[in-house]
Every structure is written in structure tokens, then in C-alpha cells.
């Protein structure tokens with residue numbers, strides 16, 4: 075297993091370094107700015123300690139942090155790496171210049187992956203001679219707590235590159251999904267965007283206050299979405315599953331879409347495709363068992379919430395020692411009390 079190079083040591087670069095190092099990989103972390111490089115070193119250890127406090131680290135934080143090697147120039151960070159995760163600022167020109175440089179420095183078979191949230195890989199491809207090894211691997215933030223990563227190939231990315239990226243990301247504990255083609259915002263932000271667009275409209279139209287939107291998500295939809303996707307949710311919400319849900323509710327959802335100028339009715343073919351895919355995971359003949367499982371999972375979640383004051387959320391009026399966010403931060407971030415090893419919150 076060769077080292078992994080992380081290029082850019084800001085929020086996402088530090089977080090990716092933790093993903094790779096936690097999985098046992100040596101990480102060469104390149105950060106051009108001296109001050110940010112020092113912050114990155116502190117940030118890695120601070121975040122690893124927080125993971126350890128929460129029982130989410132199998133090793134001593136110092137041992138994991140020891141595998142992250144910040145420092146050095148770009149050539150020495152990238153040389154010998156089998157996989158390069160670019161984490162530079164979200165600026166297409168900057169990233170193109172960087173990819174041109176990376177191609178000249180990295181081993182010919184190294185995967186060149188960008189963390190970009192919104193720059194499609196095909197706009198990076200013209201910067202390199204061999205675009206077959208360029209793709210986007212877009213994480214959630216922070217990736218060591220949100221395992222999903224969107225692997226987005228351009229039309230010029232080779233299937234072998236996609237498979238190598240998928241394999242490596244799986245091997246470090248991530249849950250990669252591979253997009254069949256580039257779309258604006260990829261999938262994570264399109265789904266988030268659908269919710270946000272509607273939420274803004276509901277507030278604009280005076281239907282609810284912003285805090286009501288957050289309450290619906292936090293106390294309702296989000297509870298199920300903590301362990302089920304939206305398709306799985308409706309499969310288990312309606313006897314007869316997705317097919318029955320679409321038959322009963324499809325027209326109402328179509329009207330809601332039409333109110334917003336959207337015309338994408340759920341056709342029989344679409345519903346059949348989704349239904350077959352969900353049933354492969356949740357066979358319909360065991361529907362009642364799965365509903366019981368969902369309810370048990372909701373109970374487990376609620377029990378966990380009740381014994382975890384932190385999940386009550388940050389509150390400006392939080393009393394000292396309440397066991398909420400401030401108390402948690404004090405436990406996981408002793409650095410804030412003056413520990414020279416950390417405290418670089420970003």
C-alpha cells in the first residue's frame with residue numbers, strides 16, 4: 075500500500091487525512107501556507123482526540139496522527155503516491171493549474187481525485203495530457219464522520235480509474251457511490267438543494283418560520299433519514315410499499331412540483347425501477363418485519379438521544395455542566411483551555 079497524498083490542508087484536507095490515516099495509510103499532506111500548515115498539524119490531533127473520546131478510534135490518537143506527514147513541497151508529497159486527493163480552494167483556474175502540476179509530479183498510474191463540491195471533472199480534464207486518471211471524489215463534511223463520497227468521472231475518465239478510486243475509498247471505510255455522468259451539484263447537494271429550495275419557498279411564502287422547517291426535519295423526517303433513504307422510507311411507510319405510495323400520493327406530489335414550476339411526474343417505469351431496487355434490499359414479503367425493525371431503530375435512536383444531552387443541540391442558555399454541547403466540547407477539546415497541542419477550530 076503506497077502512501078496517499080492530500081493536497082491542501084484546510085478543512086477538508088485535514089479531514090481526509092484523518093480518514094486515510096485512521097485506516098492505516100501514510101498520508102503526505104501538502105499545504106503551501108506556513109501558518110495553515112501548523113494549524114493543520116494541530117487540527118489533526120485535536121480531531122483525533124475527539125474521535126477517541128467518543129470511542130471512535132481503535133488506536134492512540136498520537137499513533138494515527140504520526141501517519142499524517144505535513145510539510146515538504148508538492149513534489150515530495152506527491153512522489154510515490156498511489157492516490158492523490160486534491161483539497162485546494164474551490165476555484166476552477168487554481169485547480170486546473172494544480173492538476174497540470176500534479177500530472178507532471180505524480181506516478182503515471184496514480185489516481186488524481188478532486189474534492190471539489192461543484193467543479194465538474196470535465197472542466198479539469200483540459201489541464202492534463204491524460205484525463206483518463208482524473209475524477210472528482212466529493213466528500214461530505216467531515217468525511218471521517220460522513221462516509222459517503224461521490225465518485226464523479228468525466229466522459230474521459232477511464233473505467234479502471236473509477237474502479238481504483240472506488241476500491242481505495244472503500245478500503246479506508248468510505249461508502250463510495252459512482253455517478254454515471256456529471257450533473258451540476260452532483261447528488262449530495264442536489265438532494266440537499268431540493269429540500270433547501272422548498273424550505274426557502276415555504277418561509278418566503280409565510281407558511282412557516284425558519285425554525286419550523288428545522289423542527290420538521292430534526293423531529294420528523296431526519297429521524298427516519300438517519301438510517302433510511304427516502305425510497306426506503308416510503309417503502310416502509312405504506313402497506314404495498316413504493317408502488318402503493320406512488321399510486322396514492324404521486325398525484326399530490328406532482329401538484330406540489332407543479333406549484334414550483336416542476337413537471338417530473340413519477341411514471342410507472344420510474345416507480346417500477348425504484349421499487350425493484352428497494353425490494354432487492356427489503357423484500358416485500360418481509361415488509362412487516364422491516365416496519366418493526368424501523369420502529370425499533372427509531373426507539374434505539376430516541377433512547378440514545380435521551381441519554382445523550384449533547385443531542386439536545388447547542389443552546390445559548392445552556393447551563394454550565396449540563397452535559398450539552400459546551401460540556402462535550404470541554405471533554406473533547408482540552409486544547410481550548412490552553413493546551414499548546416490544539417485548539418485550532420475551523
Ligand SMILES: NC(=O)c1ccc[n+]([C@@H]2O[C@H](COP(=O)([O-])OP(=O)(O)OC[C@H]3O[C@@H](n4cnc5c(N)ncnc54)[C@H](O)[C@@H]3O)[C@@H](O)[C@H]2O)c1
Pocket residue numbers: 081082083084085086087104105106107110160161162163164165168172189190191192212213214215
Ligand atoms: N468545506 C466543506 O464543507 C467541503 C465539503 C466537500 C468538499 N469541499 C471541497 O474541498 C475543497 C477544499 O475546501 P476547504 O473547505 O477545505 O477549503 P479551505 O479554504 O479550508 O482549504 C483550502 C486549503 O488549500 C490551500 N491551498 C491554496 N492554494 C493551494 C494550492 N495551489 N495547492 C494546494 N493547496 C492550496 C489553502 O492554503 C487552504 O489551506 C474545495 O474544493 C471544496 O469545494 C469542501
